[in-house]
Each structure stands twice: as C-alpha cells, then as structure tokens.
Amino acid sequence: MTVQTRKIFPSLLGNEKLKNTLSSDFASGKSAHAYILDGPSGSGKRTAALLIAQAVLCEHRDDASHPLPCGKCPVCRKIAGGISVDVMTVSNGDHATIGVEAIRQIRQTLYVAPNDGDKKIYIIENAHRMTVQAQNALLLSLEEPPPYVMFLLLTEDASALLETVRSRAPTIKTELFPSAFVTEFLAAQPNLTPAQRERIPASAHLCGGSLGSALNLLKSGDTELALYKTAEEFVDLLLNGKKTDALVFINTSLPKDREKTRTLLTLVRFALRDLLASKKDGELLFFTELPSYARRVSIRRLLELSEAVVRAENDIAANGAQVTVLTALVCGG
C-alpha cells in the first residue's frame, strides 16, 4: 500500500519555498502564531494569506483525506469570498501609512473569541507601511497573542519592519513568476477569445512576473498594454534621455489619473528590476528584450532611481500632485 502524503496548498501556483515551509509547519501542527509574507507586488502574498487562513479554519483541516485547505467547505468559501468574520484585513487604504489607530482597533477585538471557527486571523496588508508607533503597538499583541489568534503580515519590504517585530514571526518569501510559467498559465485559462490568445505573449512579458497583472492585461486589453509601453518609454527617458525631454513627456504623455500614475510607477519599478537582474544574467520579466542602453547604466544609478520611484509611489499615495511628484523624480531621481 502506498502512503499518500496530504496535499497542502494545492491551488497555490509556484512559490515552492513557501509551500514547503508551510507544509511542514501545518503537517507537524506547529504553525507559528504570526508569519511575515515578504515579496514584490504581484507575487501572490494576498492569495497565500487567504490560503493560510483557509488551512487554519477549514472544516476538513483534521481530515487527511482532503487537501488542505479543501477550498470547498462553507468556511473555505466564505474566506475566499472575503466574508468570513474570523478573517480580518487591515490595510493602509488611501493613506500612505498604517497608523497606531488601526492597530488599536485590532487590540480592541483581539480578546473577542472567534465567531465561526476556533481561530481568527488578522491580515495586515502593506505591513511595511506601519509607522514605528503602530509597529510598537502591534508588538504587544505579537508577543502574547491569545491562543486562537494568528497574524499574517504582508510586505514588499520586510527590512522596513522593526527587528523586534521580525523576531516574533518567521519570514517567508513570495516570488514572482518567470515569463515561461506565466505564458503557460495564461494559455491554460478557459474560454479565451482569439484576441486574448494573441495578447498572451505580450501580457506574459509585460506583467512583471505577476499572475494577477498578467490576467488583467489579457482581459482588459490594449489600454493596459499601452500603459506598459508608456512605462517603457518613461524609463528610457529617465536613464537614456535628456531631462528636458522627460519633463515634456510628463506633461504630454503621462496619464492624468492618479490610479494609473501609481500603476505606471509600479511598472517603472518592474522595468528597473529587470535592468538590475540583467546585470547578473537574471531573467527578464518586464522587457521582451533588453534595451540598448541597459549595459551603459550602472547598478548604482539603477538602485538610486528605484529608490526614487518608491518615494514617488509613496508621495502619490499620500495625495501628492502627480506632476510635482514626477518632476521631482525626473530632476532628483
């Protein structure tokens, strides 16, 4: 007789490291009371967090004949639908930071017993945006949480978390997907129209390694793809063009809409990531082929500009005027 090992997180694509760590934690019944999920935007942190919540609360969690989570029981479905009262999400929303007030609200409900199941889960999105005060407030809860509480801290930059916070929760890295993987994933989507099929190669290359972005590109079509082209041009001007041209570009070719500007800056960051990766013969996720100026740009310049782009993203999120923020990026970044 063959002994079947239980399938854990069967629906999570890629991310083998994360699956391995969590599988052994869950299989041995020794899951931590807090995890930090650390990875770039689009690497599946939110998906992984919801799967962990399902695994903790699934009606079949103790029945090894089901995968973990089963994904089908009412509890799993509620969590996937975002309507479980035992899974709470804290996010910065429209604000640049997560302040101490948000953490106080967690602390107020912390000792209220779970509703449906025997555990409750707090997901903190963009945890790197917690202020120092907020992190210190959270620390009290992380140190001695009630036994039925689990925290999941989602972050694009675990190093922005206080050492004291990081020492209370194991960090698990989430990863972006190579474009070959994304291509396969897109091609396997049901009911694709011929136009969508045609967009698969472009979507796979331009998604920055994010399955979510790849699907959006595939489905939403040419407007989104145009934004990628704009990002590509902007990066070219930032690294290869004249400042004056870049300034004209800001005023003539960039989106006026705040959300689109944020997306554009994220794409610029993906492009810079590619240029950095190319220095170490890493795989390209954003560019289909390396731009001609790539070899001439120094690693230092790429790092400086990446930091400036992150600052610009934060400024836009904090309601900074788009043209002002982008001008500062061109002139100072």
Ligand SMILES: [Zn+2]
């Ligand atoms: Zn279930």
